[in-house]
Structures are given as structure tokens and as C-alpha cells.
């Protein structure tokens with residue numbers, strides 16, 4: 001146990017690189033600024049999923065642009081020049097926020113949530129974008145958009161991003177346009193990932209939602225454990241398709257769901273070509289260990305032989 | 307208007323066959339025995355979706371094997387030798403039945419429903435199977451299973467089917483094993499349809515559920531109309547994949563969701579190779595008209611040229 005701990009600590013400052021030289025961006029997920037310390041201690045090379053909705057959930061009214069700006073700036077500065085991938089608010093479904101005044105829904109997981117709220121309430125969304133673009137000056141902030149299902153959503157986001165840029169420029173406010181990516185977490189997005197890849201800088205596959213929609217199973221429903229196969233071959237084939245489409249368009253692709261921290265799948269993901277894994281801070285070193293002990297060329301040879 | 311009506315009536319006894327000779331099985335959906343008259347008048351060549359759950363929903367306690375048997379027998383006899391494809395009970399989600407005593411769920415559409423109930427309450431399921439297999443003697447009954455997501459579910463169904471056969475045989479009760487198919491209505495099932503196709507006699511694609519899971523949108527949620535693209539290219543690519551996999555395994559494949567009655571997609575579905583369409587009785591003649599006026603070879607040539 002102690003020995004194990006020492007081994008893991010040795011890995012802390014090592015790069016996540018396989019025996020045959022594939023370098024992996026190994027990042028940490030974070031759901032609150034308070035957890036920044038854990039990230040810094042975790043051995044992660046950056047933040048792969050910053051869940052910005054916590055800023056909304058811990059308040060009783062909408063956070064202002066300034067309030068958001070200060071938080072994003074703090075995180076960017078604290079992480080120095082390491083990447084900080086911030087997901088725009090994923091409100092709705094199991095993350096309800098009273099002052100949004102959302103109507104109750106029959107199936108909130110299939111409901112009015114995340115980017116769907118942002119695109120129908122553009123002022124709310126633009127406030128977050130302004131805060132993000134301004135904070136982007138202070139570090140390596142990147143932005144990703146949750147629950148994309150359609151191409152037109154991405155086009156609409158781009159229009160709003162252009163509006164924000166114009167407004168900031170005209171007001172003489174300092175900002176930097178961050179790299180922007182999409183969460184691939186609906187089967188629809190995965191299936192049109194060839195088209196979507198041409199529009200953005202990166203993909204992050206949200207395996208929690210992707211698996212619940214693919215299997216049509218609410219992961220939080222305790223009666224369905226028998227039917228929930230987290231390694232379902234259909235899910236894995238979707239992930240493989242997304243990786244292929246990302247690479248064809250020349251963008252990187254990562255995983256930020258729980259599956260990314262499943263050591264029994266790490267080699268398979270790397271063999272698919274996954275470039276990034278973002279896991280909870282406590283999982284960074286165990287996954288780094290698996291990566292550093294893996295030989296993907298060898299792994300593929302074995303798979304191929306079978 | 308009147309002229310149109312006369313034209314449609316002329317189609318009633320015509321086969322659904324394209325100008326270039328592709329014959330389509332054009333069937334009707336039915337949700338209640340009372341609607342049998344509409345089916346007989348509709349010009350449909352059979353019943354493509356008999357929603358057996360209505361037998362459960364209109365009662366205050368579980369229907370007995372005899373009660374079910376009588377209903378299935380009546381339908382089979384009334385339809386003479388025309389196919390009657392009966393879906394085993396799809397209880398749960400938006401079809402709640404008090405005496406099933408199901409616990410409330412956060413997301414019923416992603417919940418404990420249909421085959422998931424049947425496989426965890428096998429006695430209930432076997433009662434329905436016994437009634438179906440016995441009624442099968444009186445006509446061309448076929449059975450299909452809803453909400454499949456995993457291969458092991460199909461294997462478990464086969465075990466239960468074998469048990470029912472043994473029990474009926476040992477009791478000296480007359481029965482016939484009907485042809486059996488799967489509803490393909492979860493992205494998971496569509497994605498592993500190559501594997502599933504080897505296990506059954508046919509596929510019926512349930513586009514209502516398949517689209518809501520693929521898009522991660524509850525179709526009954528009025529706030530999401532903007533985001534709900536019923537012709538989403540990802541959905542169409544899944545349907546195409548299912549058709550290809552069905553045909554590779556030598557089985558037929560149909561559509562029994564609302565999309566099957568969308569005349570703007572009929573040619574595309576036929577070009578994909580769809581063998582069967584099951585629509586509401588009122589949509590049979592309009593869709594038959596589209597089929598009879600279509601030339602798929604020509605259509606494909608145009609698509610290819612563009």
C-alpha cells in the first residue's frame with residue numbers, strides 16, 4: 001500500500017507517455033474552485049473539464065460577468081500556462097437552478113438543458129462568453145460547449161461568439177478568443193462528428209451522457225444496473241468513430257467522462273487514437289501509471305492476432 | 307379533394323410496388339382491437355405493429371393468459387393469413403400501469419420499461435409468450451420485442467421462449483412458434499445490429515424512440531421543437547446501418563415509427579433497402595401512392611449525380 005503510494009508519487013512529475021512514445025494529454029476534471037488544490041497536487045497537466053455550472057448552482061441569482069470573470073481569471077492564473085478547458089454552463093437535467101425558473105419536465109435528461117438553454121437565452125450565454133474571453137488573456141483558457149446534437153447549434157454559437165468579439169472590441173475591452181471545442185455526448189453528435197469536426201478546435205467525449213443516451217438508460221436509476229453495460233460495443237464503436245472523424249479533420253479528441261478513468265479501457269482508447277483523458281484528480285496518477293506501462297503497438301499487434 | 311380520394315381508393319387493392327419493381331410490405335399500426343376495422347379498410351397488407359400494452363393499460367389487474375390468447379386469436383383470425391406483428395408489452399415510460407407498482411423515476415423514458423420489465427419479471431413475460439404462441443396456430447402471428455439494447459437480452463429471451471415451448475409441449479397444449487424480431491429503437495441496438503441480426507427473423511426500426519435517444523430530446527417536450535430535427539443526418543445514417551446489417555444477415559427490416567409515414571423520406575428509405583413500412587391506418591394509402599409512383603433506380607441515379 002505504502003509502496004504503491006510511493007510509486008504513484010514518483011509518477012507525479014512524469015509525462016503521460018507510453019512505452020512506444022505516444023504522449024497523452026492527461027488532465028483533471030474539476031467541479032469547484034475549491035478543488036484547484038487537488039488538481040495542482042494531482043499530477044495533471046491541465047484541467048480537461050471545468051464544470052462552470054457550479055458558479056450558477058451555488059448562487060441564488062445569476063452571477064454577473066465580473067463575478068464569472070474573476071473566477072475564470074483566478075483559475076487560469078493559478079494553472080499558469082497549463083490548459084484550462086472550461087465547459088459553458090450545463091444547467092438543467094440533474095443540475096437544477098431555481099432562479100432559472102425552468103418548468104418541470106417529464107424526462108429532464110432528455111430536456112431543456114445546457115446549450116439548449118444558452119441558445120434560447122443568448123444574453124445569459126453571451127455574459128458567460130464575455131467573461132471567458134476576457135479571462136482568456138490571463139492564461140490558457142479553452143472553451144467547450146455541452147450537449148451539442150445539431151450542426152446549426154454550432155453555427156449559432158459562432159454567430160454569438162462573433163457578436164461578443166465585436167462588442168468587446170467596440171468597447172475597447174481586452175480579450176483573447178480561446179480555442180473552442182465541442183462535447184460529444186449525444187449519439188447524434190457522434191454520428192455527425194465528421195461534419196462537426198470541421199467547425200472546431202477539439203472534441204471532448206462525455207461518456208457519461210453518451211452512454212446513457214446510447215443505451216437509453218438513466219445511469220442514476222438503480223433498477224437498471226443489470227442492463228447497463230458501460231463497455232457496450234456500440235458505445236465503444238461510437239467513440240472510435242468520433243476519434244477517426246476528429247483526426248480526419250486534424251483536431252484532437254479526448255474523453256472527459258468516467259470511462260476515461262477506467263484502467264481496463266485505457267489501452268483500447270489509446271489504440272483508437274485518443275489524445276486526451278480528463279479524469280478526477282484522484283485518478284490522474286493511477287491512469288498515468290497505466291499509460292506509462294502501455295505499449296500500444298504491442299497491444300494492437302495482440303488484438304490483431306486474436 | 308374528392309378526386310384525390312377516388313385516386314387513393316383505387317390504390318386500396320393494389321400492391322405497394324415501385325415503378326421499377328421493388329415490392330414493399332406496407333402494413334398498419336394498431337393500438338387497440340377496436341381499430342381492427344380501420345386496418346381492414348386501410349389497404350394495408352397486414353399489421354406491422356400491434357401494441358399489446360393496450361391490453362394491460364385498459365385493465366385494473368394483469369390480464370390472464372386466456373384473456374390475452376382470445377384477443378391475439380381474434381386478431382389473427384380476423385386478419386386471415388395476413389401478417390400480424392405483435393409487440394410484447396411496452397409498459398413504463400409514458401405508458402404507466404398502476405398495478406405494475408413501478409416506482410416513480412427521474413427519467414422514465416430512460417427507465418425501467420418494456421423488455422427490461424419483462425426480463426426481470428419473467429412469469430409475466432412468459433404468460434404473454436404462452437398466449438402468443440397458442441394464438442399463433444390461428445393465423446400469421448409474428449412477435450417482436452421492444453427496447454432491446456444488449457445482446458444478452460436477446461439470449462435471455464431465447465431461454466424464456468425455450469422454457470415456454472417445453473412447458474406447452476409437456477402440457478400437450480397446441481402452439482406454433484411464431485417468427486420473432488427485434489425493435490431497433492435504441493442507438494445501442496442499431497450500433498450492434500450486425501450481431502443482433504444473426505439472432506432473429508426480422509428487425510422493425512422504432513423511429514420515435516430511436517430519434518429521441520439519438521438526439522437526446524424528449525419528443526413530447528414542447529420546449530425543444532427548435533432542436534428536434536426529425537430528419538437528422540445521424541438518425542438517417544443509423545437507419546441505413548441497420549438496413550445494411552439486416553440484409554447482410556439475410557433478414558428483412560422495416561420501420562414502424564412516425565418517420566415511416568413521412569412521404570418526403572419514402573424514396574430515401576426504399577433506396578436504403580427498407581423492406582417494410584408500418585404506418586397508421588390513415589397513412590397507408592398516401593404512402594402506397596408514393597411507393598407506386600417511385601422509381602428507386604432513377605432516384606439513386608439522381609442522388610449519385612448530385
Ligand SMILES: [Mg+2]
Nearest residue numbers: 146185206209
Ligand atoms: Mg454531460
Ligand SMILES: [Mg+2]
Nearest residue numbers: 452491512515
Ligand atoms: Mg418505442
